[in-house]
Amino acid sequence: MLKILRYSFSDISRSQWSYFYFAFYFIIGFTLLFLSSDVSKAVITLVNIILVLSPLIGTVFGVIYFYNSKEFTQLLLAKPIKRSTIFIGQYLGLSLSLSFSFVLGLGFPFLFYGIFRSPAIGDFFSLLISGVFLTFIFTALAFNIALSNENKIKGFAAAILLWLLLAVIYDGLFLISLMVFNEYPLEKVSLIATALNPIDLSRILVLLKLDISALLGYTGAVFQKFFGGGLGMLISIFILMLWTVLPILRIMQKIEKRIFNE
Amino acid sequence: MIEFKNLKKSFGRLNALEDINLKISKKGVFAILGPNGSGKTTLIKCILGMVIPDQGSILINEKNIIKKWEYRNDINYLPQIADFPANLTVSELIEMVKDLRAKEANESALIELFGLDPFLDKKLSILSGGTKQKVNLVLAFMFDSSIIILDEPSTGLDPLSIIQMKELIETQKKEGKTILITTHIMSLAEEISDEIVFMLEGKKYFQGTIDEIKKKTKEKTLESAIAKILGGR
Numbered sequence: 001m002l003k004i005l006r007y008s009f010s011d012i013s014r015s016q017w018s019y020f021y022f023a024f025y026f027i028i029g030f031t032l033l034f035l036s037s038d039v040s041k042a043v044i045t046l047v048n049i050i051l052v053l054s055p056l057i058g059t060v061f062g063v064i065y066f067y068n069s070k071e072f073t074q075l076l077l078a079k080p081i082k083r084s085t086i087f088i089g090q091y092l093g094l095s096l097s098l099s100f101s102f103v104l105g106l107g108f109p110f111l112f113y114g115i116f117r118s119p120a121i122g123d124f125f126s127l128l129i130s131g132v133f134l135t136f137i138f139t140a141l142a143f144n145i146a147l148s149n150e151n152k153i154k155g156f157a158a159a160i161l162l163w164l165l166l167a168v169i170y171d172g173l174f175l176i177s178l179m180v181f182n183e184y185p186l187e188k189v190s191l192i193a194t195a196l197n198p199i200d201l202s203r204i205l206v207l208l209k210l211d212i213s214a215l216l217g218y219t220g221a222v223f224q225k226f227f228g229g230g231l232g233m234l235i236s237i238f239i240l241m242l243w244t245v246l247p248i249l250r251i252m253q254k255i256e257k258r259i260f261n262e
Numbered sequence: 263m264i265e266f267k268n269l270k271k272s273f274g275r276l277n278a279l280e281d282i283n284l285k286i287s288k289k290g291v292f293a294i295l296g297p298n299g300s301g302k303t304t305l306i307k308c309i310l311g312m313v314i315p316d317q318g319s320i321l322i323n324e325k326n327i328i329k330k331w332e333y334r335n336d337i338n339y340l341p342q343i344a345d346f347p348a349n350l351t352v353s354e355l356i357e358m359v360k361d362l363r364a365k366e367a368n369e370s371a372l373i374e375l376f377g378l379d380p381f382l383d384k385k386l387s388i389l390s391g392g393t394k395q396k397v398n399l400v401l402a403f404m405f406d407s408s409i410i411i412l413d414e415p416s417t418g419l420d421p422l423s424i425i426q427m428k429e430l431i432e433t434q435k436k437e438g439k440t441i442l443i444t445t446h447i448m449s450l451a452e453e454i455s456d457e458i459v460f461m462l463e464g465k466k467y468f469q470g471t472i473d474e475i476k477k478k479t480k481e482k483t484l485e486s487a488i489a490k491i492l493g494g495r
Contacts, residue, residue, distance in 0.1 A: 007358045011347035071345035075401070078310045078339035078411075079362050082331055260312035261273070261304055 004089025025105025039120035062142025126209035130202035140247035269318035296461035340402035348387035448485035
């Protein structure tokens, strides 16, 4: 698996899209840090960008990579290697490469700014952790969708819809339901609803670290009230791990039955 | 030796393979022929484990290979479409494939044969279709395996490379390999194969030598024999 991982990593990390992705975070990071010259404010703005962009990039790259490497995957399938080894290797290669672009892109501006001497270092790390988690989660979800759809267009559409649902629509529906049912106790419901959306979970993870109650929103406040800051963060990290592992397990299970007859 | 026993595979309502019984016991070149959708590719992909049959078994040297993977160490495969990771160089790709198999490889002779030396440090994304197919051939022939499966090997190759490829197949045959080949080019099949298997609508229609199919159809060339079978349906 490590061999496949190594080669797909060096393939993807050399593609121009990886450079673009890196450059984007690099420029955004520099601009925000030196425009606001306040790390906390820059982190808050970055949260909102990362929560939307990392899942989108993971989704789009995941689907495109899966469909584009179809022919080469067939060559690998004919080699004496287990199927799950090939696909998990490719998945990890892609997720790691995207995460590298993200971490380095943001890392350099913060390093120049002197983040290691700043008290905001923890905030910055929570930002990196949630971005990396979202990349791994959404790439795995995209692989799942591509595996279940032989038709490229359908697979691509389904992946984008999933992103739209979790990044945009989910919150809207959630808010509406909170308003409609506001006479009922909604704390447990909203806790569960948050756990079911990795983007919301990551937002809470960062905001709990930042400890800005005004931005926590309803679910964040519930999280803080229920678990307190530290435990709340641990629990959200644990659920994010589940969100990563479960789709990977489904890839491994699904791949054994897949037919490669194109 | 490769043996298919009562092999069945359907995709939804389409019966891709219907009760295939086929024995390839001798060494040499076997051409699997048939019109589009006749089940040639499905048959090959069953051997490679990319398609898992609904019923039946495939025996390689008397061992059932379905849902196993270790047996593939003794198979070389040339896929129909040569498409590789865009940002790797030719030599990196060759190293990668060598890395994945615990086997000696003799890639340098093949690189020289196909004149790939100037391309070794080039990225795969900038190679032409024909050059990619040559890389494909290097990857397929660089290992010493007793079974070689070639899916449309002449696609995109110039006449000189086709001749070199035929010589390569000839050498492998002399070394006692079993070579399975699918092709649409009947003259190629006629020239290199010892035996043919003709597939039609998921069934084995004919297995035998080219002389036998010519006699059966009373035609002079393989191409016209096949045309007669297809036209006379």
